[in-house]
Amino acid sequence: MAQATIGDSEFDRETAVTLRAPGVYDTRLHPGWTILNVVNGGYLLALMGRALGETLPNPDPFAVSAHFLTPSTPGPATVRTETVRTGRTLSTGQASLFQGGEDGQEVERIRLLASYGFLDALSDDVRTAAKPPEMPPPERCVSADEGPALEGDFAILGRLGMRFDPATVGWAVGEPSGRGEIRAWFELADGRAPDPLSLLFALDALPPAAFDLGLSGWTPTVELTAHIRCRPAPGPLRAAVTTRNLAGGFLEEDAEIWDSADRLVAQSRQLARAPRG
Amino acid sequence: MAQATIGDSEFDRETAVTLRAPGVYDTRLHPGWTILNVVNGGYLLALMGRALGETLPNPDPFAVSAHFLTPSTPGPATVRTETVRTGRTLSTGQASLFQGGEDGQEVERIRLLASYGFLDALSDDVRTAAKPPEMPPPERCVSADEGPALEGDFAILGRLGMRFDPATVGWAVGEPSGRGEIRAWFELADGRAPDPLSLLFALDALPPAAFDLGLSGWTPTVELTAHIRCRPAPGPLRAAVTTRNLAGGFLEEDAEIWDSADRLVAQSRQLARAPRG
Numbered sequence: 001m002a003q004a005t006i007g008d009s010e011f012d013r014e015t016a017v018t019l020r021a022p023g024v025y026d027t028r029l030h031p032g033w034t035i036l037n038v039v040n041g042g043y044l045l046a047l048m049g050r051a052l053g054e055t056l057p058n059p060d061p062f063a064v065s066a067h068f069l070t071p072s073t074p075g076p077a078t079v080r081t082e083t084v085r086t087g088r089t090l091s092t093g094q095a096s097l098f099q100g101g102e103d104g105q106e107v108e109r110i111r112l113l114a115s116y117g118f119l120d121a122l123s124d125d126v127r128t129a130a131k132p133p134e135m136p137p138p139e140r141c142v143s144a145d146e147g148p149a150l151e152g153d154f155a156i157l158g159r160l161g162m163r164f165d166p167a168t169v170g171w172a173v174g175e176p177s178g179r180g181e182i183r184a185w186f187e188l189a190d191g192r193a194p195d196p197l198s199l200l201f202a203l204d205a206l207p208p209a210a211f212d213l214g215l216s217g218w219t220p221t222v223e224l225t226a227h228i229r230c231r232p233a234p235g236p237l238r239a240a241v242t243t244r245n246l247a248g249g250f251l252e253e254d255a256e257i258w259d260s261a262d263r264l265v266a267q268s269r270q271l272a273r274a275p276r277g
Numbered sequence: 278m279a280q281a282t283i284g285d286s287e288f289d290r291e292t293a294v295t296l297r298a299p300g301v302y303d304t305r306l307h308p309g310w311t312i313l314n315v316v317n318g319g320y321l322l323a324l325m326g327r328a329l330g331e332t333l334p335n336p337d338p339f340a341v342s343a344h345f346l347t348p349s350t351p352g353p354a355t356v357r358t359e360t361v362r363t364g365r366t367l368s369t370g371q372a373s374l375f376q377g378g379e380d381g382q383e384v385e386r387i388r389l390l391a392s393y394g395f396l397d398a399l400s401d402d403v404r405t406a407a408k409p410p411e412m413p414p415p416e417r418c419v420s421a422d423e424g425p426a427l428e429g430d431f432a433i434l435g436r437l438g439m440r441f442d443p444a445t446v447g448w449a450v451g452e453p454s455g456r457g458e459i460r461a462w463f464e465l466a467d468g469r470a471p472d473p474l475s476l477l478f479a480l481d482a483l484p485p486a487a488f489d490l491g492l493s494g495w496t497p498t499v500e501l502t503a504h505i506r507c508r509p510a511p512g513p514l515r516a517a518v519t520t521r522n523l524a525g526g527f528l529e530e531d532a533e534i535w536d537s538a539d540r541l542v543a544q545s546r547q548l549a550r551a552p553r554g
Contacts, residue, residue: 062527063500063548065342067369067390069362084388085346090499092344092388111361111369113344113390115499115548122525127490127551128457130521180405213404222367222392223340225502227529227548229522244407244533245506245541248399250339252504252544256521264522267529269546271340271392271504274404 009192010159011201015047017054023081025051029099031074034155039072041221042204043156044110046197048095051079053197058091058116060196065225066112072099078106090117119196119231132258133240135165138185147172160205161187168212176214180243182206185236186257194232194259202239203255203268209243210251210275217275222250224270235260249274286469287436288478292324294331300358302328306376308351311432316349318498319481320433321387323474325356325372330474332358335368335393337473342502343389349376355383367394396473396508409535410517412442415462424449437482438464445489453491457523459483463514463534471509471536479516480532480545486520487528487552494552499527501547512537526551 004010014032017025033043049061077099084092092115101107135141141163144154165183170176186202188194194202203226208219238258245252251274257266281287291309294302310320326338354376361369369392378384412418418440421431442460447453463479465471471479480503485496515535522529528551534543 063344065344065390065500065502067340067342067361067392069369084344085385092346094388108362111371111390113342113388113500115344122527125525127487127492127523128521128528129455178406210404215404223342223390223502223504225342225500225546227500227546229524229527229529244405245544246404247506247541248396248402250399250506251405252506264524267522267546269502269504269544 004190004192017051025079029074036152042201045200052093052095055081056091056093056116060119061228062115062117064114067223068221072109090115133183135183138163161189171211176212180209180213183240186239187236193234196228199266206241209241209253215275216277219272219275222271226268230263230265232259232265233261281467281469294328302356306351313429319478322477328356329370329372333368333370333393337396338505339392339394341391344500345498349386367392410460412460415440438466448488453489457486457490457520460517463516470511473505476543483518486518486530492552494554496549496552499548503545507540507542509536509542510538
């Protein structure tokens, strides 16, 4: 397949939103971004983030805080946005995703608050000493289709070019490390370069860190906050998800994404319900 | 001073909200919780969280995501709440804090989304191996009044009984460690035991981790998300703030709070503007 570009790719076409009225965007949740017919949360953040970027005067998501209300399914949807405050360096907005329920009434799927700014106006100054996750080069990592066959429809794997660090995939064959960490090289399958919106997706694209603690099954997100800190350089990303606190039936999960220029370009933390398994 | 109790303490009296109409609460931001006459963000989260706890059927904050719009000052304020979704285990709400502007118009200070549940219904199961911050016992830690004199009015110190790990206070005498971490024992000054609302405050009560990187000055929060994971046991808390990513004029700051029973009871992450100094 020819290399896709920002603006002309699966991700761009399938997160498109169409202005219907001020602050109201029509969209269609694409079945390509689903697991067991439920739409991935990161894809929804990217799509809602795109609508909010069209609403606010500042183009780039800096901090996006989303609370997940009901599961989203492929098909038509509406994003409603609100400008909360505009400012010179940062503006804040709100967005909600709705889908038609069985009785024809709109059901709210996700509500989020977000602060947007200008990533290109930030300095290159870095004061911390954090390092990218240590992992073998992509050719010595493993793709999902080298692992055991999955039960059910993981359509989203067709959109991804992930290659997992072999040290963090034991859980796929019943041998979790117990550390609660999964690392992978991350690209979109059609080779589209990363940008701030695709980082919102990538932050929620890896398997749950709980799998590396020996749990398996559905891990629904309650809340996810993403910070986009830098416009990513072209090339493969490195992503790591970890958890420090799986307790009382919930877990926190932190994600970090590093770009090919060794910059920490995105961070997220989510609260999720722990899998039962 | 006699030991204060939950319900009868400075914190309880000074975060009180009074229902004026459905979803509308009157309150007064108390000058005791300020730094240089700006009201502390954690105190505001606690006060808004209290109003939302009265609005929603589920009493306890699980995840609170706040975007800070304009600085709050002591005096009258209004909290407006909205029920977004109610559920058996979790309900989601929204709250905004307003104060009168100079022209008499209401100005929004903070908007937040929050998911509330029942902390007492959670199991005691813990699957992760995270450990409390290692620090000397309180009697070998140092209080703020043992440090150099502060310029300006740090009224909030009168509400706190913090004792800092000596290994993380070098920044106060011009010798930051460069690690970006500050640890302290944490209590309210009047001895009131911790509860979920006071944890919302405690998560934003320590000095910014950026100080330990050699920066100083105002570090305004853009966004802060708090997770309350467990009802805290009575007794002093241990709190740690760290940063991994101070870059481009912003920093992420993570806080963790452990209770006297060695449980990780609260976590937060915020995006803040880096101090200029």
